[in-house]
Amino acid sequence: MRRDFAFVSETGRPAEPVAGRRKSGQEPVRPGAHRSQDKSGWYRPVSLAVDALGIALPVASVFHQAGQPHTAAATATATLAWLAVRAAHRRYGRRWLGETRGVLTTLRDWLTLLGLLAVLRVLTGENSPPAVALLALLPAPALTTVCRSLTHRHLTNQRREAHAVRRALVVGEGGAVDRVVEQLASRTDHPYVVIGAVPxxxxxxxxxxxxxxxxxxxxxxxxxxxxxxxxxxxxxxxxGAETVLVACGSLLSGARLRALTWAVQDAGLPLVVASGLADVALRRVRPSTAAGLHLLHVDPPVRRGPQVVLKAALDRIGAALGLVLLAPVFGIVAAAIRLDSVGPALYRQTRIGHRGAPFTMWKFRSMAVDAERLRPQLAAANEVDGPLFKMRADPRVTRVGRVLRRTSLDELPQLWNVLRGEMSLVGPRPPLPEEVAAYGPTALRRLLVKPGLTGPWQVSGRSDLSWDESLALDLRYADNWSLTGDLDLLARTVRAVVDGRGAY
Structure with a gap:
């Protein structure tokens, strides 16, 4: 999804957007406006209400049902402690509201709450059974996470329509301005909309x-x-800019940049400096100073160590559980495939895995048995660019195959590949050998991690993505993957499968 930038011409009339397509009926940014539409005002009161009620009602109910004394005092203490922990971590600050789903931050806050209440329990001599107290506190992080997910989704949808954004004036050399504008236009999960430039x-x-x-x-x-x-x-x-965004270069640095910073901030405008780094997760960047220079240390991608070992263990445990629990589904799908068309229920294909190692990938067959033979005849009908081949109405796909692809059930046998260690639960799409043969040095970096059963492509549009978009997602994942990111992608996969967008 690209940001629909509406630029203002030199004469003050709206100019045509150049960094994205304008949606039908969308109003252009008004010249001279001094304030863009801000975030919805209901984010903070709703978050506070959900946090308060999400812990007060369960504590009061559980303690009352268990016949515990001092129910009112316990309820008030737990509620105030939860709100205090969240406020101390700035979860209600306008800068952060709606910006993230907050699954892991909420979990950390909840663990902090448990520690705080444990200290209070010792100091006050409160003697309710630990199991009862824990049960009463369990709904709080779940409800908070749901609330934050809803506000994040609402804010994301608002920004897709160019609402809740900040009007940014970009200052820099021509090429640097182009790079900043293109980068900001490529995504909508940020608050900046470019309205002008100072070369x-x-x-x-x-x-x-x-x-x-x-x-x-x-x-x-x-x-x-x-x-x-x-x-x-x-x-x-x-x-009517609300932020000045400086793209540093050889002509704008050092004392000159410092003087510009003074002038802009003295005028009451925020100033942001683009470092030039792209697709590097914030957790990999550490600021420092040396001899008056401000330095950014960029940590290398995680390729070995405890996180990699834990990821492999979780992959195999998850795959084993999936194969056992989904055994009935495997049987039903296999029977449907055999009844619908001639040929085996399972289909195997050579794919390229971690660091270029080939492996045999398993899928439920969704095409006719002679699909590979017919592919050269359909080459002219390919609907995607790059080395991929995709057709929205591929005549080789069977009736049951269309249902399998729409629901992603055809991918389930890859749990066996995950169990064998050839794939991961989360990772880039496993490419074909002929696709890898057409890769350049940049595309080959996506092979530095194991391919996945699901991944960034699965939750971002799948076959609707262009080759460049798909490659950018895979490279971003390969350089910045983390266990917490994998858990987020797994959770978002459920929604992507239900939505079915791009599955064909």
């Missing part, structure tokens, strides 16, 4: 962002003679 040097930007003023390539004096800040502040006021 540095003679090279204009090519993104179509309207330019206002400009900064000299080689100004007089270390701070540009005081003109840089005045030009940027003037452009920001002209466009």
């Amino acid at each position: 540095v040097g003679p090279t204009p930007n090519r993104s179509g962002v309207p330019e206002t003023g400009g900064l000299e390539a080689d100004p007089e004096g270390p701070d540009g003679g005081g003109t840089d800040g005045a030009a940027v502040v003037s452009a920001a006021r002209l466009h």
Whole structure:
């Protein structure tokens, strides 16, 4: 999903968006507006109410049913402690509301609550059975997570419609402005919408962002003679910008950047500096300083160590449980395939796995038995770019096969591959050998992790994605994967399967 940027022309009339498609009926950004639509005001009161009621009602009910004394005091203490823990961690701050689903942060808050209540229990001599107290506290993190997921989904939908965003003025050399605009336009899970640019040097930007003023390539004096800040502040006021985003380069750094920062912040505008790093998870970046230089340490991707061992163990345990619990489903699907068309129920195919190692991948057969022979005849009907082959109405797919693909049931036999250690529960899509043969050095990086039964492609549109979009998702996963990220993708897979978007 791309951000629908509505730019403002030099004359003040709305210009055509260049970094995304405008939705039908969407209003352009008004020139001269001083404030974009903010986040919904109901986020904080609803979050507070859900957190309070989500712990007060269960504690009161469980303690009352168990015949425990001091029910009112226990309820009030637990409720206030829960809200205090959440507030201390800034969960109700406007900056963070709706920005994440907060599954793991909520769990950490809940564990902190348990520790705090355990201390209070010792200090006050409260003697309710631990099992009763734990049961009373269990609903709180679940309800909080549901609430945060709903607000996050609402905010995401708002930003897809260019609401709840901040109008950003980009300052930088032409190429740097282009890169920032393209990166921001490629996704909608952020609050920035570009409304103008102030170029540095003679090279204009090519993104179509309207330019206002400009900064000299080689100004007089270390701070540009005081003109840089005045030009940027003037452009920001002209466009009604709420944030100045600086794309640093050789012409804008050091003392000049410092002077610009002073001018912009003295004018009451927030200033953000783009580091140039792309697709690097925030947890891998650590700031430091040396001799007055501000440095960013980028940790390498996790390729070995306890997390990798734990991931492999969880993969095999999950696959074993899945094979046992889903055995009846396997039988029903296999019978349906055999009754619908001639051929075996299972289909095996050579795929390329971790670090280029080939393996035999298993699936439920969803196509006619001569599907591979017919593929060259359908090459002209391929609907995706790159080395992939996809057709929305592929004539080789059987009637039962369409249902299997729509529900992703055809992928279930890959649990056997996960159990054997050839695949993971979460990872990039396992490619075919002919696809890998067409890979360049960049695409080969997706093979640095095991392919997965599900992954970023599964929850982001599957076959509706272009090759470049799919590759970008896989590379982002390969460099930034974590156990917590895998758990999030597994949870989102359920929704993606129910939705069925891109499954064909």
